[in-house]
Amino acid sequence: MGNVGSEVVRILQDHAADLAARVGAPLVLRGVAVRDLSKDRGIDADLLTTDVHGLVARDDVDLVVEVLGGIEPARELILSALNAGKSVVTANKALLAEYTGELAASAERHRADLYFEAAVAGAIPVVRPLMQSLAGDRVDRVIGIVNGTTNFILSAMDETGADYAETLAEAGRLGYAEADPTADVEGYDAAAKAAILASLAFHTRVTSADVHREGISSITADDLATAKAFDCTVKLLALCERVVEDGTERISVRVYPALLPLSHPLARVSGAFNAVVVEAEAAGQLMFYGQGAGGGPTASAVMGDLVMAARNKFFGGRGPGESTYAELPIAPMGDTPTRYHVNMQVEDRAGVLSAVAAEFAKNGVSISTVRQEGASDCARLVVVTHRAKESALAATVAALSDLDIVGAVTSVLRLEGTSE
Amino acid sequence: MGNVGSEVVRILQDHAADLAARVGAPLVLRGVAVRDLSKDRGIDADLLTTDVHGLVARDDVDLVVEVLGGIEPARELILSALNAGKSVVTANKALLAEYTGELAASAERHRADLYFEAAVAGAIPVVRPLMQSLAGDRVDRVIGIVNGTTNFILSAMDETGADYAETLAEAGRLGYAEADPTADVEGYDAAAKAAILASLAFHTRVTSADVHREGISSITADDLATAKAFDCTVKLLALCERVVEDGTERISVRVYPALLPLSHPLARVSGAFNAVVVEAEAAGQLMFYGQGAGGGPTASAVMGDLVMAARNKFFGGRGPGESTYAELPIAPMGDTPTRYHVNMQVEDRAGVLSAVAAEFAKNGVSISTVRQEGASDCARLVVVTHRAKESALAATVAALSDLDIVGAVTSVLRLEGTSE
Numbered sequence: 001m002g003n004v005g006s007e008v009v010r011i012l013q014d015h016a017a018d019l020a021a022r023v024g025a026p027l028v029l030r031g032v033a034v035r036d037l038s039k040d041r042g043i044d045a046d047l048l049t050t051d052v053h054g055l056v057a058r059d060d061v062d063l064v065v066e067v068l069g070g071i072e073p074a075r076e077l078i079l080s081a082l083n084a085g086k087s088v089v090t091a092n093k094a095l096l097a098e099y100t101g102e103l104a105a106s107a108e109r110h111r112a113d114l115y116f117e118a119a120v121a122g123a124i125p126v127v128r129p130l131m132q133s134l135a136g137d138r139v140d141r142v143i144g145i146v147n148g149t150t151n152f153i154l155s156a157m158d159e160t161g162a163d164y165a166e167t168l169a170e171a172g173r174l175g176y177a178e179a180d181p182t183a184d185v186e187g188y189d190a191a192a193k194a195a196i197l198a199s200l201a202f203h204t205r206v207t208s209a210d211v212h213r214e215g216i217s218s219i220t221a222d223d224l225a226t227a228k229a230f231d232c233t234v235k236l237l238a239l240c241e242r243v244v245e246d247g248t249e250r251i252s253v254r255v256y257p258a259l260l261p262l263s264h265p266l267a268r269v270s271g272a273f274n275a276v277v278v279e280a281e282a283a284g285q286l287m288f289y290g291q292g293a294g295g296g297p298t299a300s301a302v303m304g305d306l307v308m309a310a311r312n313k314f315f316g317g318r319g320p321g322e323s324t325y326a327e328l329p330i331a332p333m334g335d336t337p338t339r340y341h342v343n344m345q346v347e348d349r350a351g352v353l354s355a356v357a358a359e360f361a362k363n364g365v366s367i368s369t370v371r372q373e374g375a376s377d378c379a380r381l382v383v384v385t386h387r388a389k390e391s392a393l394a395a396t397v398a399a400l401s402d403l404d405i406v407g408a409v410t411s412v413l414r415l416e417g418t419s420e
Numbered sequence: 421m422g423n424v425g426s427e428v429v430r431i432l433q434d435h436a437a438d439l440a441a442r443v444g445a446p447l448v449l450r451g452v453a454v455r456d457l458s459k460d461r462g463i464d465a466d467l468l469t470t471d472v473h474g475l476v477a478r479d480d481v482d483l484v485v486e487v488l489g490g491i492e493p494a495r496e497l498i499l500s501a502l503n504a505g506k507s508v509v510t511a512n513k514a515l516l517a518e519y520t521g522e523l524a525a526s527a528e529r530h531r532a533d534l535y536f537e538a539a540v541a542g543a544i545p546v547v548r549p550l551m552q553s554l555a556g557d558r559v560d561r562v563i564g565i566v567n568g569t570t571n572f573i574l575s576a577m578d579e580t581g582a583d584y585a586e587t588l589a590e591a592g593r594l595g596y597a598e599a600d601p602t603a604d605v606e607g608y609d610a611a612a613k614a615a616i617l618a619s620l621a622f623h624t625r626v627t628s629a630d631v632h633r634e635g636i637s638s639i640t641a642d643d644l645a646t647a648k649a650f651d652c653t654v655k656l657l658a659l660c661e662r663v664v665e666d667g668t669e670r671i672s673v674r675v676y677p678a679l680l681p682l683s684h685p686l687a688r689v690s691g692a693f694n695a696v697v698v699e700a701e702a703a704g705q706l707m708f709y710g711q712g713a714g715g716g717p718t719a720s721a722v723m724g725d726l727v728m729a730a731r732n733k734f735f736g737g738r739g740p741g742e743s744t745y746a747e748l749p750i751a752p753m754g755d756t757p758t759r760y761h762v763n764m765q766v767e768d769r770a771g772v773l774s775a776v777a778a779e780f781a782k783n784g785v786s787i788s789t790v791r792q793e794g795a796s797d798c799a800r801l802v803v804v805t806h807r808a809k810e811s812a813l814a815a816t817v818a819a820l821s822d823l824d825i826v827g828a829v830t831s832v833l834r835l836e837g838t839s840e
Contacts, residue, residue, distance in 0.1 A: 281720075286543060
């Protein structure tokens with residue numbers, strides 16, 4: 001009965017008649033596992049228990065909602081429920097991104113539903129659309145803003161011009177960042193969600209370990225200012241892409257802060273909001289937008305799953321389970337193509353641009369735009385590339401750093417969401 | 421084999437292996453009904469037939485896709501399929517907005533699926549999210565831009581300042597408006613979609629006849645200019661709202677052009693794109709955005725439904741059917757509360773504002789903002805109201821028109837998408 005659990009209980013009680021009509025049978029709350037029985041939670045005390053294993057095992061329990069978070073005991077509780085043929089609704093992205101295979105196999109074996117709409121982007125329907133609505137299409141790319149804390153911080157930095165540390169502190173004061181913000185700001189939360197999204201989009205099992213992950217803690221006010229100069233903003237993106245090279249298909253799944261043109265639909269997603277863009281062969285570009293966290297929004301997703309799982313129990317049938325038939329290999333980060341903004345300090349004299357351009361050319365990285373600033377001894381040069389592999393860009397940056405005329409490569413940011 | 425049908429056939433053929441893996445069994449194309457057998461359609465001629473009734477009745481046909489449009493013979497074909505226990509996927513909004521009851525009852529009786537994601541907003545998943553993802557939440561409002569033709573015209577008028585007739589002609593030349601654009605510009609298409617959305621959102625049977633409908637043909641360049649002056653734009657909206665008054669719940673379903681603040685997520689939906697905003701008690705505000713028409717996008721939605729219906733056939737079970745248990749009454753338009761922009765020509769002298777304000781007060785319509793323009797004999801006055809019932813506003817406008825100091829009430833536009 002934390003934020004989400006309390007809201008689930010409230011909806012079960014306040015909307016019992018509606019839910020019964022939608023399921024075809026009443027949804028009866030059999031019990032709630034809590035840590036502390038002494039707290040008044042505004043519900044019948046007989047429903048509360050600290051014996052979570054006993055509650056899940058009860059014969060009169062058909063459906064289990066898991067909103068504990070973390071790996072254990074969530075994993076063993078979900079497994080014991082599924083093994084007993086009970087359907088499970090969970091919001092546990094960290095668990096799913098690690099153990100979906102084991103959990104899904106158990107659901108399959110025992111013909112139970114394992115639903116997890118709430119695990120990605122809170123109230124925003126994105127799991128069900130990917131699994132069902134797009135089941136007849138070919139998804140090429142998913143780009144999402146799936147972490148509210150980092151989006152709040154980056155939006156605030158963009159608006160105020162303040163630096164990262166200051167803005168993180170402010171986010172903490174306002175309740176948008178936790179006391180230990182590591183899981184959010186270092187991209188672990190987004191990476192778990194990216195793994196789930198990629199699994200669904202590409203019918204391939206993807207775990208957190210497959211996700212290339214970079215956080216936002218090294219983003220500076222200067223990065224935001226540069227972005228603005230190029231009509232861009234900086235967002236922490238979860239990217240899932242189909243990479244086709246010489247007829248071979250692989251997928252790339254990555255989380256990092258990147259420049260995004262202001263004209264891209266995700267650029268306007270500010271504050272703690274989440275949004276996911278899906279690009280598919282027939283559907284074209286779709287966007288799903290809403291509140292990605294919080295008790296109410298997460299409970300909305302849990303309740304949708306719960307009603308569907310209950311209907312299946314009552315009428316027979318199951319929702320679609322895990323689909324991993326495609327088994328596409330994960331492309332290593334070095335093989336992943338994208339575009340880049342390379343910022344450097346260079347000597348302010350003739351011939352610099354030509355020397356810099358030569359290094360890009362040598363490594364097969366094609367330049368799209370160049371912008372030179374300042375007329376002091378040490379000028380600033382920003383090079384925007386066309387699409388190139390990470391490995392080629394890394395070799396270019398190494399070569400540039402060795403040039404006498406280049407003081408330093410001060411930042412490299414990827415540029416996403418452009419057609420070329 | 422029109423736009424949508426051809427694309428469905430293409431996907432069935434190009435992605436047969438993927439579809440088989442997702443369904444659990446191959447999706448075999450048994451036949452396609454066409455009007456003209458002599459056209460080369462790039463598929464095995466043996467699959468084509470003009471005998472549409474015979475094709476639907478064949479024993480080896482388990483699933484039927486209907487993309488004919490129109491009421492008959494679509495209605496009788498769908499009924500005969502459902503009555504034979506065959507699941508049906510349709511994109512036919514006009515039919516659904518009229519005959520869902522009959523079709524859904526047949527699907528229920530024969531335990532078949534009747535899926536229609538493609539009937540509203542093309543590729544954008546909105547039917548399934550409303551029916552399933554939000555099944556445990558309480559939807560308060562759905563606001564959608566669900567007609568691409570009118571959105572293209574209004575976006576173009578907003579950008580160019582051109583008038584309606586000129587922009588409609590341009591839309592026709594570019595292929596965004598049909599030769600007879602009535603169904604689009606007079607709001608019939610949007611009204612059918614509004615009826616479907618309201619049925620799903622409020623678990624109440626709503627047909628086209630329940631929808632208050634106004635088109636965009638009387639929108640002027642001047643309306644767009646006024647909108648801009650108030651940081652708004654004009655959109656043709658499909659609105660489905662829960663109206664609670666003195667503890668009684670009713671629903672209001674309407675389609676009309678209205679002012680929308682530029683800060684509203686739908687204001688940025690331009691050109692032929694569609695978007696639907698759903699506001700629910702627990703979920704908060706959600707938005708779904710994408711291509712609302714065209715062969716590819718519509719086929720994507722059809723194919724998602726087809727895969728799900730096929731899975732159900734193969735594994736047993738059914739998707740949720742029609743849900744009309746709530747049976748909420750439709751509020752008459754006069755009882756529907758919203759906000760208004762009232763434009764009038766008034767004499768430019770002292771006391772005018774006070775006399776005008778008195779008429780609003782007499783009818784219980786509270787004024788939010790007043791803007792007076794011009795210093796000629798005949799000034800322009802724009803009054804923006806707080807929320808008031810249509811009947812009260814109509815009485816106010818009648819009273820204003822009778823005032824000597826008011827030359828004319830030149831336009832009344834509703835204002836939607838604001839919190840107050």
